[in-house]
Amino acid sequence: MTPSCLPRGTCNNANATNSRLAQTCLHSPEALGAAYPAGWPHTPFPPPKGESKPLIQLYADFIQDDTLRPEPYDPNATINQRLIRAMTPPRVAAIQDLVARWDLSDMSDAGVAARFEEVAWLVTLLTGATSRPGYTPARFDFFLVS
DSSP: OOOSOOTTSOOOHHHHHHHHHHHHHHSOHHHHHTTSOTTTTTSOOOOOSSOOOOHHHHHHHHHHOGGGOOOOOOTTOOHHHHHHHHOOHHHHHHHHHHHHTSOOOOOSHHHHHHHHHHHHHHHHHHHHOOOOTTOSSOOOOGGGOO
């Protein structure tokens, strides 16, 4: 099984083009261009600063990173305007580091299935298992799913 496009630059030109076309349909080029290294997908993401972690732990790191705190909400801004404002150099570096720390080295059928299972669990938790309003630190709680 060949994944469509991986963050470590291990994809072919057709898949990279398809990925760019799909993103262009949804976002302006300025909104996401800064998220990728120059020359991507032929230039890989910078090496990670920390160890590889499961996706759920990387999400927890994302939440706890002060660099990635949300901007004040502007009800008149479009999604593209919000993305452009969010793509500051420190944020881009933090996001690229998180992406690089998700281990995608095993692209066998079993490895892809394991990564898919990680994504499915994270999406399930994000959909229904978040902390009560005002509770800090944010936590994932299985009992909040129902």
